[in-house]
Amino acid sequence: MNRLPALILGGWALLALGGWILPLTPDAIGLERLFATPLSKGYLLGGDELGRSVAERLAAGGGISLLVAVLSVAFSAVLGTIIGMLAGYLGGWTDRVISRLIEVFLAFPGLLLAIALAAFLGPGIDNVVIALSAMGWVGYARLSRNQVLSLRHREHVLAAVALGRAPPAIMAYHLLPLLLAPLLVEASFGLASAVVAEAGLSFLGLGVQPPQASWGSMIREGVRYLLVAPHLVLVPGIALSLVVLAANTLGDGLRDRLDVTSRSRP
Amino acid sequence: MARLIRLLAILVLLSLGGCREGTSDALVFAVASSPSALHPLLATDAVSERINALLYRPLVDFDAADRPVPGVVRWQRIDDRHYRLALNGSPVPFADGSPVTLDDVAATLRTARDHPASPHAGTLKHIVQIRHEGDALRLNLSRPDPRLPERLHLGVAPASRLEEGGALARDPLGSGAFRFLGWQADGGVLLARRADGLKLRFAVVPDPTMRALKLLHGEAQLVQNDLPFEMVERLARDPAITLHETPGTTFSYLGFNLEDSVTGDRLVRQAIALAIDREAIVRHLFRGHTRLATTLLVPGHWAAHPGLAPWPHDPDRARALLAELGYGPQRPLRITYKTSTDPFRLRIAAVIQAQLAKVGIALTIRSHEWGTFFGDIKAGRFQMYSLSWVGIRSPDIYRHIFHSASLPPGGANRGRYRNPDVDALIERAERLPREQAVPLYRAIQERVHRDLVYVPLWHENNLLLSRGVGAVAPRRDGSYGFLEALEKK
Numbered sequence: 155m156n157r158l159p160a161l162i163l164g165g166w167a168l169l170a171l172g173g174w175i176l177p178l179t180p181d182a183i184g185l186e187r188l189f190a191t192p193l194s195k196g197y198l199l200g201g202d203e204l205g206r207s208v209a210e211r212l213a214a215g216g217g218i219s220l221l222v223a224v225l226s227v228a229f230s231a232v233l234g235t236i237i238g239m240l241a242g243y244l245g246g247w248t249d250r251v252i253s254r255l256i257e258v259f260l261a262f263p264g265l266l267l268a269i270a271l272a273a274f275l276g277p278g279i280d281n282v283v284i285a286l287s288a289m290g291w292v293g294y295a296r297l298s299r300n301q302v303l304s305l306r307h308r309e310h311v312l313a314a315v316a317l318g319r320a321p322p323a324i325m326a327y328h329l330l331p332l333l334l335a336p337l338l339v340e341a342s343f344g345l346a347s348a349v350v351a352e353a354g355l356s357f358l359g360l361g362v363q364p365p366q367a368s369w370g371s372m373i374r375e376g377v378r379y380l381l382v383a384p385h386l387v388l389v390p391g392i393a394l395s396l397v398v399l400a401a402n403t404l405g406d407g408l409r410d411r412l413d414v415t416s417r418s419r420p
Numbered sequence: 421m422a423r424l425i426r427l428l429a430i431l432v433l434l435s436l437g438g439c440r441e442g443t444s445d446a447l448v449f450a451v452a453s454s455p456s457a458l459h460p461l462l463a464t465d466a467v468s469e470r471i472n473a474l475l476y477r478p479l480v481d482f483d484a485a486d487r488p489v490p491g492v493v494r495w496q497r498i499d500d501r502h503y504r505l506a507l508n509g510s511p512v513p514f515a516d517g518s519p520v521t522l523d524d525v526a527a528t529l530r531t532a533r534d535h536p537a538s539p540h541a542g543t544l545k546h547i548v549q550i551r552h553e554g555d556a557l558r559l560n561l562s563r564p565d566p567r568l569p570e571r572l573h574l575g576v577a578p579a580s581r582l583e584e585g586g587a588l589a590r591d592p593l594g595s596g597a598f599r600f601l602g603w604q605a606d607g608g609v610l611l612a613r614r615a616d617g618l619k620l621r622f623a624v625v626p627d628p629t630m631r632a633l634k635l636l637h638g639e640a641q642l643v644q645n646d647l648p649f650e651m652v653e654r655l656a657r658d659p660a661i662t663l664h665e666t667p668g669t670t671f672s673y674l675g676f677n678l679e680d681s682v683t684g685d686r687l688v689r690q691a692i693a694l695a696i697d698r699e700a701i702v703r704h705l706f707r708g709h710t711r712l713a714t715t716l717l718v719p720g721h722w723a724a725h726p727g728l729a730p731w732p733h734d735p736d737r738a739r740a741l742l743a744e745l746g747y748g749p750q751r752p753l754r755i756t757y758k759t760s761t762d763p764f765r766l767r768i769a770a771v772i773q774a775q776l777a778k779v780g781i782a783l784t785i786r787s788h789e790w791g792t793f794f795g796d797i798k799a800g801r802f803q804m805y806s807l808s809w810v811g812i813r814s815p816d817i818y819r820h821i822f823h824s825a826s827l828p829p830g831g832a833n834r835g836r837y838r839n840p841d842v843d844a845l846i847e848r849a850e851r852l853p854r855e856q857a858v859p860l861y862r863a864i865q866e867r868v869h870r871d872l873v874y875v876p877l878w879h880e881n882n883l884l885l886s887r888g889v890g891a892v893a894p895r896r897d898g899s900y901g902f903l904e905a906l907e908k909k
Contacts, residue, residue, distance in 0.1 A: 183774040185704035189650060203648075204770055205704075364785075365770065378629055378763050382650040 159407070162400035166216055166393075173210075173217035180206060180214040181365040189383040200385045203375065208389050211367035215390060218368045219397070222279060222361075223348040226286035227341050233287065234294025235337060239325050241295070242302025252295070259292040268351055272360040282361045286351050290344060297340055301333050335412040342405030346398045353394055369394045446610060446619035447889065447908055449900075450631045450640040453790070454607030454624045458600065459589035460575025461532045461582075464539055466810040470900045471622065474611060476575025476594030477512060479505070479525060486722060486813050488569040492576045492595070493525055496556075500564035500851070505572075506556040514578055515599035515614065522557050526550050527579035529559075529572075542823075542831050543571045543816050566853040570814045597904040613904070620903060628763070635661060635885055641908075644884045644894060648764060649707040652883050664884040665709065669897045671716050672808040673874035674772075675797075679836045682755060683803045687741050689872040691753075692804070693731040694738040695779040701771055702878055705764075709883060713876040715865045716812060716821075718896075722854060723815040723861040728869050730876070738779040752782045758796060758805040761787045765806065798828045800836060806877070811897040815861045819846050822868060837873045 172178070184205030192200040192208075199208040241252035259267075268285045275281035305311060306329070314324050355361035356370030364371065369390040376386030455468035460476040463469050481491040492511045496504040511520040533544040547568075549560035561568070576595065581588045592600045598611040598620065608622040623640060625631045628647050632655055634640040647655075656663035674692070676683040683689060702710050717724035747753040755776075759769045766787055773783040783804075788796065797805055809817065820831050823846050824838040842864055849860035868874070884894040890907030 183771060185700050185771065188704055203767055364766075375763075378627075379648065379650065380629055381632055382648070382654045 159400035159403040162396050163404065166220060166397050166400075169213050170217040170220040173213035173215075176213075178207075178210040178213060180210040180367050182206060189379065189386075191383075192385055192389075199389050200383070202372075202386055203379055203383070208372075208385065211372055212369075212389060212393060214367040215362075215369040215372055216393065218279065218362055218366070219349050219352050219394075222282055222286070222352040223345050225283045226290055226348045226352075227344045229283065229287035230290030230344060231294050231337060231341055234291035234296075235298045235330075235333065237291065238295035238298030238300075239302050239329060239333075242299040243306055243321060243325055243329070249299070252299070256292050256296050256299075259289070260296075264289045264292075264347075265351055265354060269355065269358065269360060272355050277360050277363050279362055282352055282355050285355070286348055290348065293340055293344065294337065297336055298333055301336060302329055305329055305332055339405055339409045339412060342401055342408055346401035346405070349394065349397055349401065446621040447642065447906070448621050448623050448634070448640040449642040449644075449903075450623050450625045450634050451608070451644075452624075452626055452628070452631070452646040455609065455622070457586075457589035458592040458609070459586070460577050460592075460594060461528065461540065462535060462537050462586075462589065466898070467622075469811060470898065471609060471611075472575055472592070472594075473596070473899050473901065474598040474903060475515075475592050475596045475600055476577060477520075477596050478573050479528065479576055480569045480572040480574075482573065482813055488572075491573075492520055493557075493572075495569050495572075497566070497568075500566050501561045503559040503561075503568055504553065504556045505559065512595045512614075514593055514595045516593060518578065520576060520595050521579075522552060522555075523579045524576055524582075526552075526557055527582045528574055528576045529557075531577075531582045532574050536829075539820070539832075540571070540574065542820055542826055564851045566851070567857070571816055573813070618906075618908060635887060638887065641888050642884065642886050644900075645880070645882060645898065646762075646764075647883070647885075649705070649709050649883075652709075652885065653707065655885055661885055661887045664886065664892055664894050666882050666894050666896055667711060667718070668880050668882045669718050669812055670808050670810050670880045670882075671713055671718075671812060672806065672877040672880060673713075673716075674877060675802075675805050675807060675835050675874055676872070677800060677802050677804070677835060678838075678873070679800065680803050682753070685745070686872060687745055688753065689875070690731075691738040691741040691745075691779065692755075692776065692781065693872055693875045694734045694741070695776050695781065696772055696875065697733040697775055698730075698877060699733065701768060705767060705771065706878070706880070709881045710878045711881070713879050715869065715876060716809060716817065716874075717815065717865075718812075718879055723858055725862040725865040725869075728865060731872075735779050742780055747780060749780060752780050754782045754784065756784045756786055756803045758786045758788065758793060758802045760790055760793045768806070797834050800828070800834070808880070811899065813897065815849070815857075815864075818842075818861070818864050818868075819850065822846065822864070822873065835873050837868075837871070839867060839871065842867050 184201065187195050187197065187201040187205035188203065190197045190201035192198065197207055197209065199212060202208055237252055241249040268289045271285040271288055272281055275284060311324060311328050314328050352361055353370035356368040357374045362368035362371055372390040373387055379386055451467055453467055455471050456465050457463045457468050458472055458475060460472050463472055478491040479493050480488050483489045490508040492508060493505040494508045498504060505525060507522065513519045529547065529550055532538050532540040533547055546562045546565060547559050548562045551558050577588060578593060581593055598613055601610040601612050603609055604621065607624045611620045613620065625634060628651065631643050632647060632651050635643050635655060636658060652663065655661050676689055678684045698712055702712060712730060714728045714730045715725055742753055757769060759765045769785045773785055776783045796802055797807065820826055821833055822837055822842055823831065823833060824843050826833040827836060828834060845860050845864045849857040882894040882898050884892060886892055888909050890909060892902045892906055895901050
């Protein structure tokens with residue numbers, strides 16, 4: 155049961171790799187193949203409104219969504235973990251300031267802020283990553299702060315303090331390893347959120363710009379031809395749903411597996 | 421339970437409040453955009469002009485052969501510089517019951533000639549005097565104009581309302597076949613046919629898929645053009661929907677900024693014209709529902725040049741021209757192409773971009789909302805753009821768009837074309853009767869074609885989809901005149 159999400163995510167990664175490595179031409183216009191249905195005219199998943207291969211655009215879009223998701227999760231996780239650990243370990247006014255900041259960020263809908271930021275920065279993949287990272291760090295910061303608050307009184311940490319180890323070393327070697335499991339779970343959910351957010355921003359025209367393909371922009375363009383070529387929406391829509399569902403399911407599985415308390419129950 | 425009933429009652433009241441009085445029995449005509457001004461003399465967008473033609477009766481009308489025929493007025497040519505206009509019988513009164521008078525005709529002419537925003541100002545400025553003379557108006561011209569009646573296709577409005585200025589655009593009053601009932605929340609308008617009270621609502625539905633769905637579900641009875649052709653064919657397969665098609669007069673073109681250092685070069689424009697495969701675009705994107713254009717006037721028009729050869733698709737020659745100009749793989753020619761956000765126009769732009777890329781022209785597409793796009797074009801902030809001329813009937817358009825005295829805002833010479841030969845030809849042609857003016861208009865077309873002020877693209881057919889109505893035939897110019905006799909089933 156747990157293999158299916160991993161397989162889907164593996165397939166996504168392979169699709170993205172294919173998009174990067176293979177000599178595909180997802181932007182090549184073919185007027186003879188406008189709205190070609192799947193499995194016709196040499197097209198596995200059909201052609202779009204400009205006769206471009208939907209399969210090749212799906213691969214190219216998969217690459218974009220993987221790139222954006224991995225980069226934004228990585229940046230968010232690194233930034234959020236550092237900020238959260240500092241708040242939790244140092245305490246005092248540092249903790250108070252960072253906690254208020256986290257609350258301010260949490261008070262706004264994340265996607266709305268990302269849309270505003272992407273609109274402010276302008277369209278493009280780099281700006282999407284910046285916008286999503288600027289909003290995504292909060293979850294990691296809150297999680298790592300709370301974890302550090304409970305871990306800092308453990309014996310091995312107190313021993314390290316007594317031995318005179320510097321705070322950065324304590325955080326890196328004695329606290330971070332214990333944070334990794336919950337951070338990994340958070341990252342798996344963050345991956346799904348980032349994929350949806352990138353698709354949403356591209357759907358709104360704030361992400362990847364034409365003619366470059368992204369799943370969100372493919373859905374946006376396909377909606378106009380829903381009555382004549384539903385595959386233009388169904389193909390990227392199903393791909394997006396599967397990846398998000400798989401990432402969330404994998405996150406659930408990871409949480410169950412890494413949660414010692416739930417495993418010890420009969 | 422009482423709370424539930426109260427909630428339901430509130431919901432029912434709210435839904436009733438959302439229904440505008442008197443629109444439920446109206447025929448619904450779904451259009452892509454809202455009319456910007458229902459002023460008969462100042463409107464410049466196609467939807468406004470088409471609705472205005474229903475609300476206002478013209479001074480002079482055209483017959484099927486584009487010959488002027490009496491409308492509200494009949495004319496008498498005293499000589500080429502002097503005309504008399506008299507009311508044509510007893511004109512249909514204005515929708516409020518007041519009669520159409522010569523004062524209204526005079527005010528209509530003065531507004532069309534003098535208003536700073538009037539698109540007719542350029543063609544009427546030679547009318548130096550408009551004065552009453554018995555039961556007629558006398559027009560004195562500063563130069564001979566044997567074809568003045570052709571220029572009087574102007575909707576007549578009450579003098580008192582014209583003097584109010586812009587208010588007429590929001591609260592129109594004319595003597596046309598329909599009367600104005602009110603604006604709708606979506607920016608559309610509700611009209612009533614004066615002959616039988618049939619209500620007609622122009623519903624603004626910007627999204628083409630939504631327009632198609634409304635027609636499919638019977639929420640709209642009429643949709644004309646502005647739909648992807650694949651969708652038109654899909655809708656036409658529905659037994660409840662009928663497709664009517666007529667060749668159109670709308671002329672689509674690629675325009676250039678002739679003051680730009682790149683597109684100002686005729687050889688660059690020639691390379692672009694040779695690189696575009698218009699036949700492929702017509703065959704695949706338009707699915708054959710359009711005709712290739714060589715000039716602004718449709719084939720068969722009395723002033724159209726029948727012998728102009730269309731620019732061929734010759735990518736090799738385009739590459740050679742570019743090489744001659746010093747462009748190549750190391751130094752690609754970069755051009756910015758402005759268009760609207762209309763999805764179909766963007767598709768065409770993408771295809772043109774791909775075709776130009778094959779000869780080494782790197783085209784950057786910039787799409788803007790209509791207001792920004794049109795503002796940029798009028799202000800000359802472009803290198804290349806695409807637009808259409810709608811409802812062209814008279815070669816008078818040449819003064820408006822190619823004469824060097826017609827630069828915006830006074831005219832529509834948006835490419836800043838300056839050719840003294842063409843100016844002289846336009847001025848001479850305007851002074852001659854039709855038969856004698858034909859060779860001059862053909863000479864103008866030859867020069868404009870050679871200079872590639874525009875790359876002529878196509879004349880789009882008019883496609884009308886209807887359901888629940890009697891037989892209709894869309895007009896060549898895309899106007900809504902067929903609504904005057906339309907029957908609701």
